[in-house]
Amino acid sequence: MVLTMFLLFVLYIVFVAILSRYMGLFGVVLVMGLFSLGQFFFSDRLALYSMGARRVDADEYPRLHAMVDRLCQQADLPKPDVAVADTKMPNAFAAGRSQKNSTVCVTEGLLRTLDEAELEGVMAHELAHVKNRDVMVMTVASFLSTLAFMVVRWGWLFGGGRNRQSGGGVVVAILVSLVVWIVSFVLIRALSRYREYAADRGAAAITGRPSALASALLKISGRMKDVPDRDLREQSEMNAFFVIPLRSGVVGRLFSTHPPTEKRVDRLRELEGEMERR
Amino acid sequence: MGLLDSLRSVLGVRTDADATREADPEDLFGMSTAYVTMEADLDFVPVGAAALCFSSVDSTDFAAAVDEVEAILGAGEEETGTAFHRHEDDHGYHWVVLEDDDPEDLVTSVHFAADTFVEEGYGSRLLAAVFGFERSRDGARAYWVYSFRRGAYYPFAPTGRHERDNRLEFKLQSVLDGELGVESDESYWYPLWPDGPNGHPWE
Numbered sequence: 001m002v003l004t005m006f007l008l009f010v011l012y013i014v015f016v017a018i019l020s021r022y023m024g025l026f027g028v029v030l031v032m033g034l035f036s037l038g039q040f041f042f043s044d045r046l047a048l049y050s051m052g053a054r055r056v057d058a059d060e061y062p063r064l065h066a067m068v069d070r071l072c073q074q075a076d077l078p079k080p081d082v083a084v085a086d087t088k089m090p091n092a093f094a095a096g097r098s099q100k101n102s103t104v105c106v107t108e109g110l111l112r113t114l115d116e117a118e119l120e121g122v123m124a125h126e127l128a129h130v131k132n133r134d135v136m137v138m139t140v141a142s143f144l145s146t147l148a149f150m151v152v153r154w155g156w157l158f159g160g161g162r163n164r165q166s167g168g169g170v171v172v173a174i175l176v177s178l179v180v181w182i183v184s185f186v187l188i189r190a191l192s193r194y195r196e197y198a199a200d201r202g203a204a205a206i207t208g209r210p211s212a213l214a215s216a217l218l219k220i221s222g223r224m225k226d227v228p229d230r231d232l233r234e235q236s237e238m239n240a241f242f243v244i245p246l247r248s249g250v251v252g253r254l255f256s257t258h259p260p261t262e263k264r265v266d267r268l269r270e271l272e273g274e275m276e277r278r
Numbered sequence: 279m280g281l282l283d284s285l286r287s288v289l290g291v292r293t294d295a296d297a298t299r300e301a302d303p304e305d306l307f308g309m310s311t312a313y314v315t316m317e318a319d320l321d322f323v324p325v326g327a328a329a330l331c332f333s334s335v336d337s338t339d340f341a342a343a344v345d346e347v348e349a350i351l352g353a354g355e356e357e358t359g360t361a362f363h364r365h366e367d368d369h370g371y372h373w374v375v376l377e378d379d380d381p382e383d384l385v386t387s388v389h390f391a392a393d394t395f396v397e398e399g400y401g402s403r404l405l406a407a408v409f410g411f412e413r414s415r416d417g418a419r420a421y422w423v424y425s426f427r428r429g430a431y432y433p434f435a436p437t438g439r440h441e442r443d444n445r446l447e448f449k450l451q452s453v454l455d456g457e458l459g460v461e462s463d464e465s466y467w468y469p470l471w472p473d474g475p476n477g478h479p480w481e
Binding site for chain 1: 287289333336337338339340369406440466469471
């Protein structure tokens with residue numbers, strides 16, 4: 001994961017260096033910066049809204065709240081808001097910009113599908129995302145990627161040049177942005193997959209029961225096959241991808257934000273083994 | 279939050295680190311004097327019971343560690359007369375419940391049990407130690423909860439099934455602050471609701 005982060009970092013540095021040579025991009029960067037900030041601050045509301053979820057209190061879902069309470073206590077987290085989406089698809093996600101300001105959301109389908117221990121595993125996984133500040137990490141990581149995409153898409157507007165010199169520069173900038181965008185896209189997805197493994201490991205540490213999360217994952221992926229839509233967690237994780245239109249169509253492991261279920265289950269089994277051997 | 283914690287977050291290992299951080303049971307001895315203050319200044323007498331809440335690990339080794347704790351408490355029972363029993367609550371968490379009219383013995387036994395968990399390498403599974411109090415005049419219940427994760431105490435005063443008396447909790451905080459290390463961030467004052475009405479959290 002450190003290597004992925006490093007590669008992204010180097011890529012972005014080079015990108016900014018080249019861009020600043022060819023285009024007066026201050027305005028674009030400013031606009032994008034504001035845009036990202038907005039996304040960062042409203043990501044939780046956006047995510048909840050897109051899932052049709054609403055916040056629920058302890059009177060409505062006492063058991064769910066009690067479960068989150070205890071998991072947070074174990075994970076040393078302040079209590080996040082709890083939301084429920086009235087959807088059949090079993091799913092869950094975490095949103096929000098900081099530990100103090102976060103929401104965990106589950107669907108009715110998930111509550112119905114999983115038993116107590118499995119649900120605990122999934123909630124612990126989401127709380128681990130909160131704890132690891134994944135929203136912030138992914139927003140930062142994808143900021144320049146988004147910028148590169150904007151240049152690819154709208155760069156020609158700047159090239160309606162008064163002279164040939166600047167027109168050529170814009171073409172170079174667009175080409176460079178295209179390369180940066182494609183490479184960073186793959187790297188960001190890889191980073192996202194690492195964060196999923198990290199959250200699985202975190203969940204195992206919180207609950208002490210890796211097998212519960214493993215069985216939850218298997219159950220969910222079994223159900224998911226019957227449901228035509230894609231994993232909605234991708235939407236929440238995070239809206240950094242909202243502006244990138246490449247949503248479906250290009251499938252394949254390189255572009256997936258989540259590792260395959262079998263691999264996650266394998267790793268959880270290994271953890272289970274480690275606990276037994278210590 | 280320190281620089282190291284931020285780095286851990288960014289690398290995605292913060293959860294493991296915090297969830298498996300060892301507990302320090304020495305803070306539990308702070309309850310000895312707190313028992314005196316609770317009665318002298320606030321009219322809250324001990325209910326004669328305290329408990330240790332922990333979450334289990336799915337392994338044979340952990341089961342052995344719990345057996346060890348029981349053996350040690352069993353030996354202590356003969357010495358101090360502190361009775362104990364195990365309890366699993368509705369949420370799947372485990373409790374070691376200790377009963378003794380002498381608060382001093384309660385504190386010692388809770389510490390003993392917690393210390394054994396730490397020695398067996400499972401200090402990170404300890405969630406909370408809970409000490410119960412009751413106001414004789416109106417029967418109001420209040421608890422001091424020691425969070426092993428936070429290394430701090432906080433008050434918990436349940437009134438109904440799912441309500442808590444915040445005013446009483448703040449009063450307890452203001453009187454006992456300084457004597458106990460009280461958690462200053464109220465968002466960490468997690469309730470531990472009893473399974474049944476009018477029960478203790480460990481019932």
